[in-house]
Structures are given as structure tokens and as C-alpha cells.
Amino acid sequence: xxxxxxxxxxxxxxWARKKRDGFGPDRRIQVIRGDSLPPKLxxxxxxxxxxxxxxxxxGMRCPCGCGADIELLVIPEAKPRWDVxxxxxxxxxxxxxxxxxRGCRSHFWLRGGRVQxxx
Ligand SMILES: [Zn+2]
Numbered sequence: 530x531x532x533x534x535x536x537x538x539x540x541x542x543x544w545a546r547k548k549r550d551g552f553g554p555d556r557r558i559q560v561i562r563g564d565s566l567p568p569k570l571x572x573x574x575x576x577x578x579x580x581x582x583x584x585x586x587x588g589m590r591c592p593c594g595c596g597a598d599i600e601l602l603v604i605p606e607a608k609p610r611w612d613v614x615x616x617x618x619x620x621x622x623x624x625x626x627x628x629x630x631r632g633c634r635s636h637f638w639l640r641g642g643r644v645q646x647x648x
Contacts, residue, residue, distance in 0.1 A: 543646065550592055555642030558587070558613070558621040570598055575621050575639075577603075577613065587613050587623065592644045595633040616641065 558575040561567065566578055566588035578585040584603045591597040601611040601623065612624045620642030629635045636647040 543648075550644050555618070555620050556589075556639070556644070557619040557642060558615055566598075566600060577615075577621075584613065587611065587621070589639075591629060591633060591635055592637060593633050593635045595635075597629065597632055599627060599629060601627065618642075 553573065556573055556575060558577050559571070560577045560579050562580060563578050564580045564585045566576055566586060570576055570588050570590050572590060575587055575589045577587050587601045587603055589599050589601075591599055601613075602609070603611055603613050611627075614622045614624075616622070621639060622641055623639040626636060626638045626647060638645040638647065
């Protein structure tokens with residue numbers, strides 16, 4: 530009984546945060562010079578650190594709203610690593626999905642600048 534109540538609360542929370550992201554503009558990606566991310570990331574957009582035509586890492590704030598910074602390595606030597614592609618409108622797509630290991634444990638895909646939550 531109580532468990533069912535908690536499950537429905539969790540479901541409502543997930544629904545609300547997805548809705549909130551769904552109403553916002555597409556996320557874009559800003560390219561900065563250097564091999565590391567700035568200390569303060571933008572609220573919504575992503576940052577790609579690029580040095581000498583080599584992409585190092587992508588940073589973003591966790592889309593669930595918990596405020597955590599997410600840093601994803603894109604250099605070929607890294608493990609785990611992600612692929613980032615950017616369309617003509619500066620909207621990023623990340624492969625594979627992003628899984629926050631600590632805290633909120635968010636799991637999502639970022640495709641075409643939009644967050645798609647994994648259940
Ligand atoms: Zn989070």
C-alpha cells in the first residue's frame with residue numbers, strides 16, 4: 530500500500546521533470562578552447578572543450594535539476610568515452626546514453642539537443 534504510494538510519487542516526479550525539459554528550447558553546444566571545462570557550466574547548454582582540433586570532453590548540468598556537473602570524455606583514449614555529433618543548428622547528440630553514477634542516478638539520451646529519459 531505505502532510502497533504503491535511511493536511508486537506513484539516517483540512516477541509523478543519523473544513525469545514533471547520530463548515535461549519541464551520538454552517545454553524548454555533545444556540544448557545547444559558551445560565550443561571552448563582548451564582541454565578542460567570551465568568551472569561554471571551554463572544552466573542548459575553543453576560545453577565542448579576543444580584544443581588544436583581535438584575534442585577533449587563535453588560538460589553539462591544534470592538535466593534532472595539536481596545541479597550536478599556531468600563531464601563526459603570524448604577523446605579516443607578515454608574509457609568510458611562518448612561520441613558527440615553536432616548538427617547544423619549547434620544541437621548536440623551524445624552516444625551512448627548518459628548514466629549519472631552518483632546522487633540522482635539519472636539515465637538519459639541526448640539527441641538533437643533534447644533529453645530523452647530512460648526508465
Ligand atoms: Zn541529477
